[in-house]
Amino acid sequence: MLATLIRLLGDFDLAEEARQEAFAAALEQWVDAVPANPSAWLIKTGRNKAIDRIRRDVLFRTKVQSREIASAEADAAGQDEETGDTFGDDRLRLIFTCCHPALSAEAQIALTLREVCGLSTPAVARAFLVAEETMAQRLVRAKRKIRDAGIPYETPEPPLFDERIDGVLAVVYGVFTEGYAATQGARLLDTELCAEAIRLGRLLDELMPSRPDVIGLLALMLLHDARRPARVSGTGDVVLLEDQDRSLWDRGGMTEGLALIDRALGIAGPVSAYVVQAAIAALHVRAGRKEDTDWPQIVGLYEVLLRIQPSPVVELNHAVAVSMVDGPARALALVDSLAARGPLLAEYHLLHSARGRLLEQLERAQEAREAYERALECVAVEPERRLLEARIDRLR
């Protein structure tokens, strides 16, 4: 509904106020009888309230030109027979607007949580671990940029669509990973954010059916999320995949995720990185015991991923998988060559902790401890720090 009002009124703030006024009016008027199509009624009422406001308010009159009122009225005239499809189109428009690359990555995620998911500003502020006031200002600035820079409120046409969809998926996955592996502070998981990301994934799949990348992303999130109950111990400590109690994994999420992968693989076209990542996650959840994990196939999938979406993170995970097939010595050579490549990687805590584990397996205790200590210097999440400290203690 908000998405439709934004399209009709061309202004985020105006649309939000209109929605609130429409709800207030509904509270008074629906006592007697609820209209046949409540959403259409709310939109029509909200639009009328906004137009009243524009006419009343001199400030708004300068902001929204009279021709825009005329066009809003003309649009709304054809709006009375509103169908579900148009709501869907409007939501997709809103998603593409919030995820526009002219906005900073942080602003994209914050706006999506606020405007598409409908999270309150305090809730978005908590997700980013910033003060409510800071987040409110950030949202205001982002909305001002949408208006003043002329960021269009529309779903782009191809070929631009293909360019922008990656950004939208990155925002959804960003919401998920922020919830799944909080990068700062004392807590490790934020289940609310994970749930929002999965809801967004489902929404995208509904609005843009049969896209392997969308389906793959949804599958990936569901499969990660299925392991969530086993990922943190009762004391809030990290439990590594190999040590997790697999009976705690959520069967429902696993089944749905696996079925989605089959659906994505059934669609012709180039392989999406999300599908490959989901397939890797699937091989982990399919293994009833850790000894049953199909590591050779995981190595193969990481090699596919390295070709279509190379990154240091993928290289590191590939190296870890290689250690399970060819042993730690070969994997350590891969990790060392990665570490030698750039100063930024020297700050990547997972690289050092992976190195530590490989050195430990090679019984090079002193070097392993140094690697863990280096990892500890780079990590900011408290539970991960405790995991590393336990490792270091064990090597003393």
Next chain:
Amino acid sequence: MQYLLLIYANEAEYAGMSPEQGKAMHAEYTEFTKGIVQSGHFKGADRLRPTSMASTVRVRNGKAATTDGPFAETREQLGGYYMVEAKNLDEAIAIAAKIPGAKHGSIEVRPVWPLEG
């Protein structure tokens, strides 16, 4: 909406161009400009002399002080601009991406802020 597309590039690289390269570049710009004039997006354009030809003026306490060039040590310098009319930011970005200089330097896309009243 109107957008100013500011073309930033490394002047030293431009200065080091051979006459053939310069000619080819000029031809590319001519073609691009013709295209946006025909499509109706064009509002204006200019190229600028290098920053070594620039002066900077500041008035402090009523006194004007002039110095040589902009002193900021940046890798890319403003070398020219296009003023275009576009339906929204996406259209402006699409035009900016076709400016020949975008392949070497960068284009800053700035919405024009009309004066009120």
